[in-house]
Amino acid sequence: AVKSTSIDKTVLELLARKLSQLPCDIVKALKVLSCLGPKVDDALMKYLHTSPESLQEFITCLDSAVEENILGKNEDNAYSFVHDMLKQSTYAIMTEEEKGEKHFWIGMHLLTNAPADNDEFNANIFSIVDQINTANSYGITDEALHMKFAELNLKAGKISVDLSDFQSALSYLKRGVSFLHGWQDGQYYDLSLQLYESAALVSYLNTGIGLMQKYLKILFENVRCFEDRLHGYLIMIQSLLSNGKHSEAIENILFILQELGEHISTDVASKEVYVELMSTKALLDAITPADVIHGKRLTDKSLRWRLRFLQLLSTPLYLLQPHLIGVTACRIVKLSLEHGFCSESAFGLQIYGQCISNIQKDADECIKWCQAALCLTESLGAKQMIPRIKTNIFLFAYWKEPLQAKIESLKENHSELLMAGDLEVLSLNAFHFGRRSLLCGRTLLTADKECAALLHEIHQHRQMNALLPMISNHLSILKLIGSNYDSKLQPSKPLFHLLGNSEIDSEDGLLHHALSSQLIGPTQQCYFDRLVLAFWSRNYSEAAEYAEKYSKCHQSVRFTEPFKTFYQGVSAFRLARLEDDKAREWADMGKTALSQYQTWVKYSDWNWENKLLLLEAESHACEGEYEMAKSKFRASIDSAQRHRFVHEEGLASELLGTFLEENGEAEETKQQYAYARSCYQKWGAFALADRLLERG
Numbered sequence: 001a002v003k004s005t006s007i008d009k010t011v012l013e014l015l016a017r018k019l020s021q022l023p024c025d026i027v028k029a030l031k032v033l034s035c036l037g038p039k040v041d042d043a044l045m046k047y048l049h050t051s052p053e054s055l056q057e058f059i060t061c062l063d064s065a066v067e068e069n070i071l072g073k074n075e076d077n078a079y080s081f082v083h084d085m086l087k088q089s090t091y092a093i094m095t096e097e098e099k100g101e102k103h104f105w106i107g108m109h110l111l112t113n114a115p116a117d118n119d120e121f122n123a124n125i126f127s128i129v130d131q132i133n134t135a136n137s138y139g140i141t142d143e144a145l146h147m148k149f150a151e152l153n154l155k156a157g158k159i160s161v162d163l164s165d166f167q168s169a170l171s172y173l174k175r176g177v178s179f180l181h182g183w184q185d186g187q188y189y190d191l192s193l194q195l196y197e198s199a200a201l202v203s204y205l206n207t208g209i210g211l212m213q214k215y216l217k218i219l220f221e222n223v224r225c226f227e228d229r230l231h232g233y234l235i236m237i238q239s240l241l242s243n244g245k246h247s248e249a250i251e252n253i254l255f256i257l258q259e260l261g262e263h264i265s266t267d268v269a270s271k272e273v274y275v276e277l278m279s280t281k282a283l284l285d286a287i288t289p290a291d292v293i294h295g296k297r298l299t300d301k302s303l304r305w306r307l308r309f310l311q312l313l314s315t316p317l318y319l320l321q322p323h324l325i326g327v328t329a330c331r332i333v334k335l336s337l338e339h340g341f342c343s344e345s346a347f348g349l350q351i352y353g354q355c356i357s358n359i360q361k362d363a364d365e366c367i368k369w370c371q372a373a374l375c376l377t378e379s380l381g382a383k384q385m386i387p388r389i390k391t392n393i394f395l396f397a398y399w400k401e402p403l404q405a406k407i408e409s410l411k412e413n414h415s416e417l418l419m420a421g422d423l424e425v426l427s428l429n430a431f432h433f434g435r436r437s438l439l440c441g442r443t444l445l446t447a448d449k450e451c452a453a454l455l456h457e458i459h460q461h462r463q464m465n466a467l468l469p470m471i472s473n474h475l476s477i478l479k480l481i482g483s484n485y486d487s488k489l490q491p492s493k494p495l496f497h498l499l500g501n502s503e504i505d506s507e508d509g510l511l512h513h514a515l516s517s518q519l520i521g522p523t524q525q526c527y528f529d530r531l532v533l534a535f536w537s538r539n540y541s542e543a544a545e546y547a548e549k550y551s552k553c554h555q556s557v558r559f560t561e562p563f564k565t566f567y568q569g570v571s572a573f574r575l576a577r578l579e580d581d582k583a584r585e586w587a588d589m590g591k592t593a594l595s596q597y598q599t600w601v602k603y604s605d606w607n608w609e610n611k612l613l614l615l616e617a618e619s620h621a622c623e624g625e626y627e628m629a630k631s632k633f634r635a636s637i638d639s640a641q642r643h644r645f646v647h648e649e650g651l652a653s654e655l656l657g658t659f660l661e662e663n664g665e666a667e668e669t670k671q672q673y674a675y676a677r678s679c680y681q682k683w684g685a686f687a688l689a690d691r692l693l694e695r696g
Contacts, residue, residue: 016089022068027090029061030070033079034090035102035131041078047113047124048106100138107131111152122159129156133175147188150179154195157202164419166205173199177215183222193223197231204239205421207462212239226259230305237312241424244464246316246519253313262306264313264328266321273326277355280330283337284352289372292349293379298340307332307344314351315424319465319521326355343382346373350392363399363603370396387416388425395432395559399603403440404644410436414454427466430454432559434473438532439563441645444481444684451477452492459498467499469525472510476529480536482687524553528560531567536651536688540571540578544589547571562600566611569593570655573618577662587622594619610639614652621659629659650679654692 019027032048033040049055062079065071072082081087094102107128114124129152135141141149153176160169176195184192196219203212212235219232233256240249250266257264298304310328317324332348350373357366370393377389390413394406410433417426434454437447451474458466475494496505504513507530514523531546547568550560569590576586597612617632633656640649657672673692680689 016093018068019070019090019093023064025057026061026064026068027093029058030065030090031094031098031102032058032106033062033071033081034087034094035099035106035134037127039074039078039080041076044110044127048109050113096138097140100135100140103131103138104135104140104142107135122155125152125156125159129153129172129175133172136175136179146179146181147184147191150176150195151191152176153179154191154198157198161198161202161205161421164421166202166421170199170202170206170208173202183218185222189224193219193228197235200232200235204235204242205423207460209239209243209462227302227305230256234308234312237309238424241312241315242462242464244517246320246465249316250313250320253309253316257306257309257313260302260306260309262310262331264310264331266317266324268324268327270323273323273355274359276330277326277352277359280333280352281356283334284369287337289368289375292341292345292372293375296340297380298336298342298345300339303335303339304342304344307335307342307348311344311347314347315465319519322520325351329355341376341380343377343380343385346377346382346385346389347392349373349376350389350396354392354396357396361599363396366396367400384420384422387413387420387429388422391417391425391429391432394429398436398559398562398607399600401604402606402643403436404442407433407436407440407442423461423463426461427458427463427470430458431466431470431473434470434477435559438473438477439560441647441683443682444477446684448474448477448481448492452495455495455498464499468510468514468519468522471495471499472507472522472526472529475507475510476532479533480685480687482685482690520553524550524558525560527553528564531564535567535571536685537691540574543567543571544575544586562596562608562611565593565596566615569597569615570618573615573622576622583622587619590615590619590622606643610636610643610645610648610652613639614648614655617652617659618655626663630656633659646679647683647685650676650683650685650688653679 019030022030036044045055045058049058062071063073066073066079069082070086071079073079081090091099107130110124110128110131114121114128129149132141132149132152136149153172157169157172157176160166160172173195177199180188180192180195183196196215200212200215200219203209203215216232216236220229223229223232233252237249237252240246240252254264254266298307310332314325314328317328329348329351332344333352336342336345336348349369353366353369353373357363374386374389374393377385390409394410394413397406410429414426414429414433417423417429434447434451436442437450438444451470455467455470455474458470471494474492478492478494496509499513501513504510507526511523511526511530514526527546527550531543531550534540534542534546547564550564569592572586572590572593576583576590579586594612594615597608597615601608601612613632613636617629617636620629620632633652636652637649637656640646640652653672654676657669657676660672661669677689677692680686680692
């Protein structure tokens with residue numbers, strides 16, 4: 001028998017000679033098998049041979065090949081070559097024309113004889129299309145059936161997209177376009193429209209921007225009406241956003257919305273946004289989330305497109321004019337309340353919840369409408385939208401749920417977003433995974449490796465919007481780790497080169513680029529990273545400076561807001577004891593942060609208790625209340641330990657050591673510094689541990 005081992009060229013020639021000595025009908029059957037997959041079962045053979053007589057003849061030939069040790073047959077009566085080389089040699093003895101004819105014969109028999117039932121047909125669609133396409137590549141086809149073949153490739157491409165196999169989808173759609181022989185009007189207009197739209201979309205998902213532009217150009221030149229341009233416009237704008245062309249994206253979206261009858265102004269003051277939010281709140285206060293989830297559905301296609309582009313407008317506005325996302329969210333909500341709900345309505349509800357939380361500091365209201373948005377999406381069966389909605393829920397859940405809890409959820413959601421092809425939100429999800437990894441006390445060496453991997457993936461998908469803040473966050477992780485530590489796990493290097501701009505090669509370069517490009521969101525995140533590093537380096541004046549710059553970027557509350565407030569508050573209390581001439585001003589700033597934490601701790605003592613206790617400790621220290629301060633420092637250490645914030649456990653211990661040192665408690669000061677150092681080492685912040693070693 002022929003074994004499944006490697007076969008050299010000489011043996012291959014012997015196999016070919018053996019095949020040539022077999023009866024013609026057996027060789028003919030083997031040639032058919034060599035054009036198929038690894039195994040051929042009863043069901044497939046019945047599609048190829050519909051008459052009992054021809055089927056039996058085919059099976060008899062295969063059984064003879066089994067006796068010759070060329071084929072194997074399993075208990076399910078499925079046949080396969082006993083070695084891949086046998087299959088290759090069988091295929092190789094055919095001429096190019098014969099190969100094409102065999103593939104075409106198989107494809108047409110499968111197409112004709114496979115069940116017409118959708119599920120059954122879909123199960124065979126790839127086999128059918130692969131055979132027809134392979135035949136075409138050998139020059140064998142039927143010109144009269146090219147439109148049918150184009151339609152089959154479109155169907156295979158769409159199913160591949162649903163399976164998140166975007167490379168295969170692009171292959172099918174390119175082949176489908178080739179069968180069209182150019183744009184077709186008349187009865188094949190809709191087929192042309194769908195093929196070029198789908199091919200452009202999948203080219204974008206495969207980062208084939210040039211190919212995407214080619215398909216869109218042909219589409220825009222041939223469509224009959226403005227409405228038929230809308231899918232193409234959607235793809236074009238997503239590409240603009242991915243490549244950081246935010247202003248151009250806004251300009252195009254505003255034009256499209258105007259054509260759809262929606263007039264949006266970007267020249268809106270914060271006071272006007274507030275009025276719009278309050279009027280929307282009044283409408284939502286009159287109903288319940290259940291009224292939304294089970295409310296009427298939007299059926300007007302034109303209105304649906306308006307909501308889609310209003311949703312899309314939120315992305316560049318978030319970066320350039322973040323206070324205006326409230327306008328788009330409110331418009332989506334109001335149109336949905338009036339005309340019916342769809343998956344875009346869910347997005348509007350979530351952003352409304354975020355904006356109203358910013359104004360009224362009401363996390364419950366925010367979370368209520370975020371959860372309603374998810375339930376609405378699920379009730380609509382909008383599976384592709386669910387990971388997007390989940391991302392926003394994970395971003396806002398930190399008010400109540402443990403910070404560490406959503407790390408794994410964000411990782412899982414990353415995979416779901418990738419499968420859905422939602423590259424825009426994929427980058428947002430990736431950024432927040434990195435941010436949370438830095439701020440929740442996750443081991444920094446682990447955070448480094450994970451964030452570096454995500455950076456490479458986001459770069460691969462050409463989502464340039466997210467790279468700048470992600471690199472800034474990664475740089476903070478690397479600087480906290482430091483370079484002088486004893487570990488086999490060496491940290492990554494800063495990945496500035498991913499930005500494709502040689503002028504951006506440092507922390508200063510990142511900030512300068514964000515400022516010069518007027519990217520408010522990334523600018524704010526660069527300021528936050530500078531605040532983080534200044535704070536942990538005990539450079540409180542610089543920390544206070546960057547906290548102020550962060551706050552001036554815009555009024556929207558981001559995930560980093562409570563951490564900015566915490567760092568700013570602690571820095572202010574420390575400066576109140578260091579700068580006598582501004583002591584009262586700094587103390588008041590610290591008390592403002594303390595007051596905010598007294599509200600936030602009601603939402604989650606897990607996340608905010610240890611921080612509140614530390615702010616209280618610093619406040620008592622400013623007032624000279626020694627015993628109260630010492631008690632609060634110790635309570636903060638205990639709370640951080642209970643809630644698994646090892647980095648803030650170390651921080652509270654270090655600040656207690658500083659307080660004790662200021663009050664002449666030398667021995668206990670050393671103990672606290674040593675304990676803080678061990679916490680920083682557990683966290684992986686070896687640069688901080690080294691700094692304390694120098695102090696000790």
